[in-house]
Amino acid sequence: MPETGHGDPATGGFGPENLPYGVDERGRVVVAHGDDVIDLELAGDLGVDRRVWTSGSLNAFMSLGPDAWSGVREALRRRLSELPAAAVRRRDAVRLVLPVEIADYVDFYASREHATAMGRLLRPGTEPLPEAWTHLPIAYHGRSATVVVSGEDVPRPSGIRNSDGGPTYGPTRCLDVEVELGFVVGVGNRRGEPIPAERAGDHVFGAVLLNDWSARDVQAFEYRPLGPFLGKSFATSISPWVVPLSALEPWRVPGPLQDPPPARYLRTAEPRGIDVRLELVLNGTVLSSTTTAGLYWSMAQQLAHLTANGAATRTGELFATGTVSGSTPRSAGSLMELSSAGREMLVLEDGQKRTWLEDGDCVAIRGWCGDPGTSDWVSFGEVRGEVRPGPEEVVVR
Amino acid sequence: MPETGHGDPATGGFGPENLPYGVDERGRVVVAHGDDVIDLELAGDLGVDRRVWTSGSLNAFMSLGPDAWSGVREALRRRLSELPAAAVRRRDAVRLVLPVEIADYVDFYASREHATAMGRLLRPGTEPLPEAWTHLPIAYHGRSATVVVSGEDVPRPSGIRNSDGGPTYGPTRCLDVEVELGFVVGVGNRRGEPIPAERAGDHVFGAVLLNDWSARDVQAFEYRPLGPFLGKSFATSISPWVVPLSALEPWRVPGPLQDPPPARYLRTAEPRGIDVRLELVLNGTVLSSTTTAGLYWSMAQQLAHLTANGAATRTGELFATGTVSGSTPRSAGSLMELSSAGREMLVLEDGQKRTWLEDGDCVAIRGWCGDPGTSDWVSFGEVRGEVRPGPEEVVVR
Numbered sequence: 149m150p151e152t153g154h155g156d157p158a159t160g161g162f163g164p165e166n167l168p169y170g171v172d173e174r175g176r177v178v179v180a181h182g183d184d185v186i187d188l189e190l191a192g193d194l195g196v197d198r199r200v201w202t203s204g205s206l207n208a209f210m211s212l213g214p215d216a217w218s219g220v221r222e223a224l225r226r227r228l229s230e231l232p233a234a235a236v237r238r239r240d241a242v243r244l245v246l247p248v249e250i251a252d253y254v255d256f257y258a259s260r261e262h263a264t265a266m267g268r269l270l271r272p273g274t275e276p277l278p279e280a281w282t283h284l285p286i287a288y289h290g291r292s293a294t295v296v297v298s299g300e301d302v303p304r305p306s307g308i309r310n311s312d313g314g315p316t317y318g319p320t321r322c323l324d325v326e327v328e329l330g331f332v333v334g335v336g337n338r339r340g341e342p343i344p345a346e347r348a349g350d351h352v353f354g355a356v357l358l359n360d361w362s363a364r365d366v367q368a369f370e371y372r373p374l375g376p377f378l379g380k381s382f383a384t385s386i387s388p389w390v391v392p393l394s395a396l397e398p399w400r401v402p403g404p405l406q407d408p409p410p411a412r413y414l415r416t417a418e419p420r421g422i423d424v425r426l427e428l429v430l431n432g433t434v435l436s437s438t439t440t441a442g443l444y445w446s447m448a449q450q451l452a453h454l455t456a457n458g459a460a461t462r463t464g465e466l467f468a469t470g471t472v473s474g475s476t477p478r479s480a481g482s483l484m485e486l487s488s489a490g491r492e493m494l495v496l497e498d499g500q501k502r503t504w505l506e507d508g509d510c511v512a513i514r515g516w517c518g519d520p521g522t523s524d525w526v527s528f529g530e531v532r533g534e535v536r537p538g539p540e541e542v543v544v545r
Numbered sequence: 546m547p548e549t550g551h552g553d554p555a556t557g558g559f560g561p562e563n564l565p566y567g568v569d570e571r572g573r574v575v576v577a578h579g580d581d582v583i584d585l586e587l588a589g590d591l592g593v594d595r596r597v598w599t600s601g602s603l604n605a606f607m608s609l610g611p612d613a614w615s616g617v618r619e620a621l622r623r624r625l626s627e628l629p630a631a632a633v634r635r636r637d638a639v640r641l642v643l644p645v646e647i648a649d650y651v652d653f654y655a656s657r658e659h660a661t662a663m664g665r666l667l668r669p670g671t672e673p674l675p676e677a678w679t680h681l682p683i684a685y686h687g688r689s690a691t692v693v694v695s696g697e698d699v700p701r702p703s704g705i706r707n708s709d710g711g712p713t714y715g716p717t718r719c720l721d722v723e724v725e726l727g728f729v730v731g732v733g734n735r736r737g738e739p740i741p742a743e744r745a746g747d748h749v750f751g752a753v754l755l756n757d758w759s760a761r762d763v764q765a766f767e768y769r770p771l772g773p774f775l776g777k778s779f780a781t782s783i784s785p786w787v788v789p790l791s792a793l794e795p796w797r798v799p800g801p802l803q804d805p806p807p808a809r810y811l812r813t814a815e816p817r818g819i820d821v822r823l824e825l826v827l828n829g830t831v832l833s834s835t836t837t838a839g840l841y842w843s844m845a846q847q848l849a850h851l852t853a854n855g856a857a858t859r860t861g862e863l864f865a866t867g868t869v870s871g872s873t874p875r876s877a878g879s880l881m882e883l884s885s886a887g888r889e890m891l892v893l894e895d896g897q898k899r900t901w902l903e904d905g906d907c908v909a910i911r912g913w914c915g916d917p918g919t920s921d922w923v924s925f926g927e928v929r930g931e932v933r934p935g936p937e938e939v940v941v942r
Binding site: 251252257266267270271278279280283284286287288289290291292293294296303305306307308310315316317336339340341342363366369370371372373374375376377378379381382383411412413453454456457458459460461462465538539 | 648649654663664667668675676677680681683684685686687688689690691693700702703704705707712713714733736737738739760763766767768769770771772773774775776778779780808809810850851853854855856857858859862935936
């Protein structure tokens with residue numbers, strides 16, 4: 149029995165109830181098990197074409213659909229005690245790469261607490277929640293090409309920011325993070341054929357931790373009327389491990405009451421939510437602890453909404469919750485909220501002070517379900533990134 | 546010498562100065578030449594690995610870069626009079642498919658006339674141009690998975706629209722089009738390495754006609770604060786022919802004066818613009834005639850902006866101008882503008898009346914440079930789509 153009992157979500161919580169998927173530096177599909185990783189191509193017959201294990205991403209396997217997903221999971225579980233030695237390596241000896249070839253990337257705005265706080269901070273004196281917010285899960289398309297795996301650095305982006313002297317181009321002065329959970333589509337839908345909310349489980353393969361890095365000054369100047377663009381598109385980091393949706397089933401929760409009742413295509417059976425605990429850690433200090441349990445709009449509602457107009461999705465589509473914030477001050481999932489848009493100083497354990505991120509800062513988001521250290525908790529590991537100085541300004545002539 | 550002199554932009558304008566690229570129903574790269582298409586794999590040695598011609602899209606060829614693009618173009622021109630018979634088919638006998646595997650899709654808002662008109666119609670009583678509009682090319686990310694080739698039908702999308710009785714879900718009542726020009730990236734950039742505006746030509750392979758279908762009622766309800774989402778993501782149609790950027794060089798124009806002067810990364814050498822004539826045709830009636838010559842933000846500025854924060858682009862990225870509208874009433878590129886948001890009836894040549902699109906309507910956008918029927922004009926052909934009824938509402942339970 150591999151070691152799963154220690155309570156650090158960055159390294160523990162990979163017991164046989166979890167078995168998340170990743171891709172190693174050689175482009176081979178691996179599964180985390182305790183302190184080991186299992187190379188699936190060397191794990192023996194798992195009931196699917198072995199070539200899906202060496203194709204450089206999870207996409208080929210994910211596209212096989214839910215029967216293959218559960219079949220492989222069961223076959224692997226049965227085989228855990230008799231794996232060939234060649235199939236097993238120490239987890240800390242493996243470098244993981246971006247596990248999914250990202251198709252479209254969509255980011256929702258599903259936390260009422262976050263949307264309300266952002267409205268108050270960005271549009272003071274007006275109704276903080278947008279009119280449509282309780283009627284539909286608001287979202288925007290982000291940039292697929294800049295989704296990166298945990299561990300990749302984040303160069304400080306430049307953009308046009310407004311200040312007393314007027315708009316000028318330069319490095320962001322308000323670099324922020326957003327604590328999110330992302331969902332990976334394994335099997336898409338055809339154009340013109342929406343996915344009913346109750347069928348989301350046939351399409352969604354699993355979940356990742358996600359940090360939607362944000363440049364708040366760039367975003368604030370550019371976002372009317374077409375939404376965030378350069379303020380978000382420089383980097384989106386995800387965890388290397390994709391936790392199968394079935395591993396999250398034990399942590400289903402009802403989710404908040406929805407009032408007004410949503411349109412029919414957004415109605416789903418209870419329990420609607422999932423209780424994934426999330427921690428935001430800056431240079432080793434836990435700044436915030438929150439959970440996805442209170443999100444107003446669920447994963448299934450998000451996917452149903454995203455396709456309700458007949459939009460097609462493809463294998464590798466990534467959609468995320470938006471910032472997960474709770475109702476208490478230390479449960480907000482962004483520095484924007486934690487520092488009240490830069491007006492309140494956050495003090496780290498070593499005495500350093502921050503409002504926004506500085507070059508050299510290291511941000512990690514950890515996530516898990518259940519009680520760390522018990523026998524059946526499920527960890528996502530972490531998504532981590534370090535801020536480094538951005539490139540010099542591009543001088544045109 | 547193939548026939549190029551007739552003046553219909555849907556079929557003429559494919560002389561040796563044009564030679565646009567497409568992909569046929571067998572996944573083979575073809576070039577239009579007069580009333581013929583040339584199968585490049587059968588055209589003899591063009592100086593690049595022949596496998597790029599049978600890979601199902603233009604992406605493999607485009608990724609080879611600008612030297613390969615110009616080399617193939619020159620080699621093909623020299624060979625036009627001595628092509629093997631097997632390489633040539635009649636253009637009207639070939640079915641073309643989506644020519645590009647689309648990576649990210651970005652839509653700009655580069656026409657001052659369009660942005661001003663939309664501001665007046667959507668936000669009456671406020672300053673129509675958003676504050677940032679003259680400082681940077683505003684844009685949003687759209688949905689790559691629903692970019693389709695000319696000829697594919699457009700099912701009427703459903704979504705949540707607001708009315709006197711409150712928000713309800715149902716088929717859009719305000720189905721619209723947007724006349725645009727799109728640019729296809731052949732060679733991307735790495736994350737953290739912005740593309741200078743003057744280097745855009747090393748990255749952009751060519752241009753297409755683009756119709757950004759829009760559901761105005763859905764868009765109006767959902768777009769605050771994260772921008773358009775389901776109101777746009779159900780279909781974006783592009784022309785099957787990708788016109789090489791070099792074929793457009795003779796039609797460079799200065800572009801309008803930019804005041805205030807743009808930030809340094811947005812400054813480019815003159816001439817900044819391109820004069821592509823565009824026609825919007827509904828059920829055979831020309832509703833609008835416009836040109837890209839007056840666009841405020843140029844293609845090179847758009848690409849420089851899109852990467853100014855270090856965002857990566859990839860082979861197959863598609864970015865578009867946004868609706869191309871002129872300053873006269875019959876030069877607007879959307880029904881929203883032409884019908885003043887549905888308040889003014891448009892009368893077609895056969896007496897039919899329209900504000901928004903009805904099921905069965907056929908919309909075409911034609912585009913060309915130069916004078917149709919002369920020896921050196923360059924046509925994009927057309928992008929066409931028919932509206933059909935949408936799917937039944939998805940009933941969840």
